[in-house]
Amino acid sequence: MAKKKATAKAADNLTFLKTPTGINGLDEITLGGFPKGRPTLICGAAGCGKTLFSLEFLVKGVEEFNEPGVFIAFEEKADELALNVTSLGFDLKKLQDEKKLRIDYIHIDKSEIEETGEYDLQGLFIRLGYAIDSIGAKRVVLDTIENLFSGLTNEGILRAELRRLFQFLKDKGVTAIITGESGEKTLTRQGLEEYVSDCVILLDHRVVNQISTRRLRIIKYRGSLHGTNEYPFLIDEDGISVLPVTSLKLDKPVSAEIINSGIPSLDKMFPTGGFYKGSSILTSGTAGTGKTSIAVSFADAACKRGEKCLYFAFEESPAQIIRNMKSIDLNLQKHVDKGLLKFYASRPTMYGLEMHLVAIHKAIQKFKPNVVVLDPITNLITIGSFSEVKSMLVRMIDFLQENQITVMFTALTLSTVINDQTDDGVSSLVDSWLCIKDIEMNGERNRGLYVMKARGMQHSNQIREFVITNKGLSLVDVYLGPDGILTGSARETQMLMEETGQVLHRNALGRKDREVLRKRKLLEAKIESLKTEFESAEEELNKIYIEDEIKRGVLNKTRQQMTDLRSGNKDI
Amino acid sequence: MSTEGSSLQDWGIAADEKFSLRLFVAGASSISIRAISNLQSILDEHLKDRYELEIIDIHQQPLLVKEENIFAVPLLIKKLPSPIKRLVGDMSDKAKVLKGLGLE
Structure with a gap:
């Protein structure tokens, strides 16, 4: 004392x-x-x-x-x-x-x-x-x-x-x-x-x-x-x-560790093979472009790695998400049962923005996840002005980075005007940004995905077609046609056409080969007959030559005999 | 105000009713002393022999302070006749003291 x-x-x-x-x-x-x-x-x-x-x-x-x-x-x-x-x-x-x-x-x-x-x-x-x-x-x-x-x-x-x-x-x-x-x-x-x-x-x-x-x-x-x-x-x-919302310094630890997104073809768009651990990823797109599916794949991948994931759902109930994701072959219930995945669902209007932040903060501190998903952040705009939401996100990202938690936000973009606004604001905050665009063509709506930015990483500049199948999500190379990129059935058609072309081409090549073969055979036969012709001609020529030789021999002989006879010095 | 007896009757208080009073003071401060002497003179003038006055030094009785819900002193509590009344101050405002005691 x-x-x-x-x-x-x-x-x-x-x-x-x-x-x-x-x-x-x-x-x-x-x-x-x-x-x-x-x-x-x-x-x-x-x-x-x-x-x-x-x-x-x-x-x-x-x-x-x-x-x-x-x-x-x-x-x-x-x-x-x-x-x-x-x-x-x-x-x-x-x-x-x-x-x-x-x-x-x-x-x-x-x-x-x-x-x-x-x-x-x-x-x-x-x-x-x-x-x-x-x-x-x-x-x-x-x-x-x-x-x-x-x-x-x-x-x-x-x-x-x-x-x-x-x-x-x-x-x-x-x-x-x-x-x-x-x-x-x-x-x-x-x-x-x-x-x-x-x-x-x-x-x-x-x-x-x-x-x-x-x-x-x-x-x-x-x-x-x-x-x-x-x-x-x-x-x-x-x-x-x-909630001590904004820390005063920018001195958070960074990691070079890479975590995968759960969609192999998406990972391939980055030479690193995924996102940095502790980074923030924004997935934005218009309604029904599969933002939630990407987010859930991301969560699923984390759980498969044995990491803990906290999923904040502001739009759908957990049961709804789990049911819906079965359609793309993602079994979330398994992770929930194991305690790796936890949903935190609340209506945005339940309380104010700051309260949400506090609640999110608390939930994160309690569950201590490695990966956090917020789906979608744009729903929060209904309860706060844009700048408020932005400042909330800054604080949130700040907090998450400090704890080395990787976060994926999804954002709904409504029209281009709002889109630009939201994007402008959020862009500076997030490390990576996946953008999903609707591509309307030939009476179809298809999804095109591209990487808008990825800090500190090389990434593909291509728009890939984003397809949702009952086997999961994947990205397909977009076909470039005379009118621009081709997606959906137009892409399928193009692919089919190219395949047909190849078959035809192969066929054409075969015919040409056979023609050559035939020509060769023909020529070879010709050569053979000419050869025989030449041989007989040669023989003919040789025959005259020999006959000449014999003739000359005989002539010489007879001439000698004649000479001997004339001189008479030889007995005949 | 000729004689105390008639006055009491005038005020509607039974002549035999006794006043039970408790005065809480904090030590022998000047304000305490003032309160005691002011009260004494008022009581002697208006309630001669008809009252019981207990003077308590709260420094000595800290538990009573909570029990009686005391915060400002000097405090005079009129327990009887009912209603209970609490008078705060050095009792220098005679009119208020009388009003508080129901002797108006």
Whole structure:
């Protein structure tokens, strides 16, 4: 204990000590929590969650940090409070029995009170002091102290006493939350922000287009860095979750690992053989172009690799998707049973955009998937303006990349005008973009798929025909005809025609070969007869030659004989 | 306001009804002392011998503070006669004190 005190004191001089709130996401925004030993003001309109917020601060304080807390309620009785938060899983009664929490209800009823002169709030001080000391509380909530103003009329006294109260809390060294209802021009009706100047948090519950969104903003945090945006928060069965929407840096880890898309012919469009892990892929196209099928193939591939996939469906129910995907030979039920695939279906209009983001965020943190599919993001536009959806996606991609989760979005493009808009906005966010276009020709509608972009990867520049069969999805090379690309039956016809041509061609080639053969045979026969002719001619020529020779021999002989006879030197 | 007895009758309070009063003060601060003396003089003037006054220092009785739902002091609680009434302040506004006690 002594050591703890000493370190606390030493640190006090150097750094700003903070009390972690334990509220999901809030500590990230405040970079550690509320200022330790000081009061924090939480203000907002009625029903924005102030009481819940402060109660969770106390309950988490007990459960996670072993810091007892005191709740001074000016509005609700202890059992009412306990009842209101049982739905969030907070057992206030148990905490009270364990002497970790004290709830003190201060009832103020103007009709009962008569003011007869000067007074002070020493009673409240003693009550508070006793409650703190009796359980060694480190956290205090005053909800909401402004109710004092409704019961007591002497503002001068109250203001002086409030100032004293905050000093009293500081002296006690407790981290306090003061709640206050929003005033018309000031943050709180009674200007409490004047007294609590260390940390002020504004809660807001807005209804835009009949859809409500809860938001939180840190208006002031003296002596500390903090996120300055409006952060959406969600109240559900696990309490409050604040979404620290945009991280301040662009320093997310990257991976060179490649994951396949589940469609082999699509993977072939990339020399790398797929998408980078942790990247974001957008599949856009008009209605009925098979975006969901691509997304499901992607999810299916992830599950087949043994990875976990979380599928956010904003259009169809999980059962519907599972049934429909059987038609393209994808058995999703198998993955669901194994716990690899999980659907998260919700109607976009169920709650505001930010709430969706928080809910998605929560679901992802809970399931810890490797791959996430959002189908389709464009449905979200129905509940928010384009820029809101864009900013939501930025935050979403940001979060997913940080966790190395690969995400596939599908987006419906309606007409070219909206198309360009959406595309412009989303383009800069995603890493890869698959575009599916309708190609209408010869009374047919066919699908053409191309890769619009793929960051850091070479990719095919060709439009491929995207075909959905009962064996799955595949991409077929598009045929180029005289009128442009050919798809569907036109492509089939072209293919058939080419095949016929080939057969004919082969046939023609065969005929020519035979002709040559025949010609050769003919010529060869001719050569043979000429050869014989030549031989007989040669023989004829040779015969004369020999005859000549014989004749000359005989002549010579007879001439010799004649010569001998004439000379008479030989006996005949 | 000639005699106390007739006045009480005038105010519609039974002459034998006793006032049960509790005054909570925080220590011997100037405001506490003022409240005690102001109250004493009012009571002595209007309710002589018809009241029981208990003066409690809340510093000594922190548990009572919660029980009696005390936040502003000095606080005078009129337990009897009913209705219960709570008077906050140093009792310097005599008219209000009388009104609070039902002695108007």
